[in-house]
Amino acid sequence: MRSKTLRMLLSLVLLAAFVAGIVGCAPATTEAPKTEEAKPAEVKPTEAKPAEEKPTEAPPAKPYEGVELTLASMTDQYVAAFRYLIPLFEEETGIKITMDELGYVDLYQKLTADFVGKTAQYDLMTVDIVWSGEYATNGYTLPLDDFMARDKEELQLDDIMPVAWTLGEYEGKHYAYPLAGYANVLNYRKDLLEAAGIKPPKTQEELLEAAKALTKDGQYGIALLGAKGSAVAQDYMAWVQQHGGSILDKDGKVAVNTPENVEILKFFGELFKYAPPGSTDYWWDQRETAFRDGMVAMMEGWSIARAGYENPEISKIVGKVDIEPAPVAEGMEPKYGFGGWGIGINASSDPEKQEAAWVFIKWLTSPEIQKEWIRHDGAPIRRSTLTDPDLNKEYPWFPKLLEAFEKGDGDYRPRIPEYSIIQDALGTYVNAYLVGQETAESALQKAQAQIEANIK
Amino acid sequence: MKSLTLTFRRFFRDDGHYLLLLSPLLIFVVAVAIYPLFFSFRISLFDYRLTDPNQTQTFVGLKNYIRAFSDTVVIDSLKTTLVYVLGTVTLELALGLGLAMLLSAETQIARVLRSFLIMPMAIPPLVVGLVWKALYNADFGVIPFYMKAIGLNVGRGPLAELKLAMPAVILVDLWQWTPLLMVIFLAGLKSLPTEPYEAAVVDGASRWQSFWFITLPLLKPTALVALLLRTMQSFKVFDTIYATTAGGPGSVTTVLNFHIYTVGMTFFDMGYAAALANILLVVIAVLSVIYIMVLERQQL
Numbered sequence: 152m153r154s155k156t157l158r159m160l161l162s163l164v165l166l167a168a169f170v171a172g173i174v175g176c177a178p179a180t181t182e183a184p185k186t187e188e189a190k191p192a193e194v195k196p197t198e199a200k201p202a203e204e205k206p207t208e209a210p211p212a213k214p215y216e217g218v219e220l221t222l223a224s225m226t227d228q229y230v231a232a233f234r235y236l237i238p239l240f241e242e243e244t245g246i247k248i249t250m251d252e253l254g255y256v257d258l259y260q261k262l263t264a265d266f267v268g269k270t271a272q273y274d275l276m277t278v279d280i281v282w283s284g285e286y287a288t289n290g291y292t293l294p295l296d297d298f299m300a301r302d303k304e305e306l307q308l309d310d311i312m313p314v315a316w317t318l319g320e321y322e323g324k325h326y327a328y329p330l331a332g333y334a335n336v337l338n339y340r341k342d343l344l345e346a347a348g349i350k351p352p353k354t355q356e357e358l359l360e361a362a363k364a365l366t367k368d369g370q371y372g373i374a375l376l377g378a379k380g381s382a383v384a385q386d387y388m389a390w391v392q393q394h395g396g397s398i399l400d401k402d403g404k405v406a407v408n409t410p411e412n413v414e415i416l417k418f419f420g421e422l423f424k425y426a427p428p429g430s431t432d433y434w435w436d437q438r439e440t441a442f443r444d445g446m447v448a449m450m451e452g453w454s455i456a457r458a459g460y461e462n463p464e465i466s467k468i469v470g471k472v473d474i475e476p477a478p479v480a481e482g483m484e485p486k487y488g489f490g491g492w493g494i495g496i497n498a499s500s501d502p503e504k505q506e507a508a509w510v511f512i513k514w515l516t517s518p519e520i521q522k523e524w525i526r527h528d529g530a531p532i533r534r535s536t537l538t539d540p541d542l543n544k545e546y547p548w549f550p551k552l553l554e555a556f557e558k559g560d561g562d563y564r565p566r567i568p569e570y571s572i573i574q575d576a577l578g579t580y581v582n583a584y585l586v587g588q589e590t591a592e593s594a595l596q597k598a599q600a601q602i603e604a605n606i607k
Numbered sequence: 608m609k610s611l612t613l614t615f616r617r618f619f620r621d622d623g624h625y626l627l628l629l630s631p632l633l634i635f636v637v638a639v640a641i642y643p644l645f646f647s648f649r650i651s652l653f654d655y656r657l658t659d660p661n662q663t664q665t666f667v668g669l670k671n672y673i674r675a676f677s678d679t680v681v682i683d684s685l686k687t688t689l690v691y692v693l694g695t696v697t698l699e700l701a702l703g704l705g706l707a708m709l710l711s712a713e714t715q716i717a718r719v720l721r722s723f724l725i726m727p728m729a730i731p732p733l734v735v736g737l738v739w740k741a742l743y744n745a746d747f748g749v750i751p752f753y754m755k756a757i758g759l760n761v762g763r764g765p766l767a768e769l770k771l772a773m774p775a776v777i778l779v780d781l782w783q784w785t786p787l788l789m790v791i792f793l794a795g796l797k798s799l800p801t802e803p804y805e806a807a808v809v810d811g812a813s814r815w816q817s818f819w820f821i822t823l824p825l826l827k828p829t830a831l832v833a834l835l836l837r838t839m840q841s842f843k844v845f846d847t848i849y850a851t852t853a854g855g856p857g858s859v860t861t862v863l864n865f866h867i868y869t870v871g872m873t874f875f876d877m878g879y880a881a882a883l884a885n886i887l888l889v890v891i892a893v894l895s896v897i898y899i900m901v902l903e904r905q906q907l
Contacts, residue, residue: 260872267657267875289660377767379855429745431856432767441746568658575873583857586769601680605874 215507216245222275223262225492226252228455229331232529239523240514246507248275255279255381259571266291271499275508278327278495280318281574284567287321292495295325298509305513307533315532317561319493327493328512331530333453334555335389335477335488338460342471343370343448351473354481355393355418358449362425365448372425374441374450377585378434384577385564389451389488390419392563394480398573399565405573405602408595416584416591423585431585443468451477453490454552455530474548476555489559491530531556569606576601651882657875664878671882680858680866681883685890687773688862692841694777695784699837700830702781703788708818710789711796721793724786732783736850739779740766743851767856776860779847784840788833795829796822831902835895842891863887 222237224230230252237248251273253261259282265272266289278286286292299306311329319327337358339351347365352358362372376386388398394415400406423430427441435452442450443459443466459465460472476487494515496508514520521529521536525546531537537553565573576598584594651671653664675681706724710717727735745751745764754761762768765775799822807817845864848854854861854869864887871880 263658263875285658289658379853379857427746428762429747429751429764429767431763432745437744437747444747446746571873575869579854579858579861582855586763586767586856588769588857588859604678605876 213245215503215510217247218245218504218507219247219249220274220504220508220511221272222248222250223258223273223277224250224252225258225277225279226254227277227331227492228459228528229492229524229530232524232527235527236515236520236523240511244507244510244514246510248511262291266497266499269499271497271501271504274497274500274504275511276495276497277330278319278493280490280493280561281564281566281570283317283319283321283326283493284565285570286495287324287326288568290498292319292326293498293500293505295319295328295496295509295512299325302513306516307518307535310518310533310535311516312532312534312537312556312559314489314556314559314561315491317489317559317566318491318532319495321566327495328516329491329532330494330516331455331492332489332532332556332559333455333491333530334552334559335392335451335490336454336457336474336551336555337449337451337477338442338457338472338474339449340445340468340471341473351475352449352478353475354478356481358478359418359422359425362422362449366425371427371441371447372449373422374433374438374447375419375422375426375430376433376435376438377423377426377431377582378437379582380434380578381574382434382578383431383582383585384574387416387419387577387581388564389477390422391415392486392488392560393477393483394418395483398563399567403567405565405569405599405606407573407577407602408592408599413591413595416581416595419581420585420591431582454548454555455491455528457548458528458546474551476551476558485558486560487555487558488563489556489561490564569602572605573602576605647881647885650878651885653878655876655878655881657877667878671879672886674879675882675886680861681863681886683858684861684863684866687858687860688842688844688864690773691777691780691844691860691862692838694773695780695841695844696834696837698777698781699785699788700833702785703833704792704826704830706785706789707792707796711793721789724789726786727783728786730783732846733850735779735783736847739782740851743775763856766852769856769859772852772856772860776848776851779851780841780844783847784837788837791829791833791836792826795826799825827902831898835898838894838898839891842887842894 222233224233230250233250237250241247258277259279262273262276264270266286276292278292287294299308312332315329315332316325318329318332319325337352343365344351344361349361349364350357352361358373365372376382391398391412394411396409396411396415398405398407398412400409427433427446429437430441433441438450438452439456439459441447442452445467454474457472457474461469463469476485479485479487494512496505496512500508515524516532518533518535521531521533522539522542525531525536525542531549531552534553536542537549537556543549564570579601580589580594580598583589583597584591589597650664652666652668654667654670655664710721710724730738742748742750743765745761745767748764751761751764762771765771803821803825804817807821812820843864844862845868848860848862848865849868852860854865863883867880867883867887870876870883
């Protein structure tokens, strides 16, 4: 008798749990989100209007005093500039900003979880150039076009380098505002190249020759990113760009296993012969360490790291480095890989917070603050910053950077919603080729197959 | 007074009250264990991607499961997982038992050594992974430095060589979890009766014989617990792999759980990830049952 009731009750509870599990998260109808999707576009202008009037009505400087914002920042060099500038901004406007510093993989995952759950944990976020397509398609970040149209004069939009708009622009709208522009440059050791009688390589073929010649006596020619994951995928894509290849075909479909890309992969593998043996395990920071330590003679990488080589606390090569825009294959019209970060506003944040966040973006990207941004390890986005006489004295490599920005290509890593799938597949199989698990052909074939299986 | 205890007794005998008192636990178990299980089973039957802007969920039946068994990455990662589990569990059992025998004596040195050996367990696996990654680094790491010093060829470094990556990762696991098995075996050893040993000494058994014929059989229940615990943990390994190799080089250390993580947290393909996770769950459950059956039969 007792066990019978017990059993009945237990099975009832189990049944309830089962039903709850099945029904608990009933499939959302397609209609409801669609209206939600339309909302930001419709609502934002009306929300923006009262704020538009605010400055004229109440000129006193701190309309958003007491608003608290959270910022998720990548732990790139520019995070130091955030640390320095945020307190100044807080004092000026009374807006409080709490910053979370996150590594590349963590940042992407935390942000996606935040967007998908519409939890608005972060109001502001640094957005990698390659995420713009995904964020735009899913409506994760707020399109800034209404704000930009409203504050046109203040923003001096013409002053921002054209290529910098790729940091967040997608299909004509701006889902992140340019924050830090990086050019793919070749860093090289003046002393080592001079001693070996080698001119700074201008083409990929010269680069390979130089790497070969400079690998001797415990020194290596070039430092590369080989670690499985985003590191090796992004470095390979950089080489695809420099050889005039493409990850997408003419119709914008993913096509990584083309004969050209196989050849480029073999060239990339050839370069690894003149890289430190541990290179196939290098992430960005280890590559930096190898170069700063004086182990390698050349390194292609983002321009933002350049200033660090002159800092004796972290560098053994002070005064020995110069840069050139990253060499391209012979006969190719020079185009330079461009990357970096935009700054976006969470589409699910309160309108008031979004306004305050926009105030921060405006302030941060204004020409005066940009100088301080650069001096504290930030990266440029404005022509006026790159041509500023004072800054050019402090950073003598700025003219070369300007040249790389002028001919910058921000799309060599496809800024499409499927980017993370492409990156993951290349990250696995290019690494597998480098360590000898796959041939160049089979590696790219498997990468293509994995991409196709995961793209809906 | 007497009547009070009587009603008290009656209260507990009564079916309804008995269940009432049990209900907090039942609710807890249902909320924490059973509901998520059903939920994960449910979404494994759907095409459910978090990154889909419309958040549509279409019912696809067992398609996710069928896809899993035709996915070469899954099959390969299952094999990799098995190698990892076999490597870690057998070595840890042997080493753990050895250490426990060595350090079971209550001497000053044994006590100090025991507490030192337990330290790795107190460090989060992620931190352990990062520390070992630095130690293993081919160009700046300590281990390759000494390997080079004695004339060994380290190549791309232990974590980046196809043949060395798996042993290198297993070594990290050994370093961290052997002490746990040592502690379990120590507890087992301390609880053994002394009489059989006395009888064995009288009968003229050697120390090896008394270990082989008395200690080992008596430790079987302890070994079962240790084996089960570590097998399940080892099947679920994630943090160490994530921090050291990220499943590389190529895919030689991509264990199933790491692949599930990629599907779930990089592609946000929740339906497929849930299906894979359920497969892992079934594999672990089946193995556990087999272990228990085998060891129970032996005991009879």
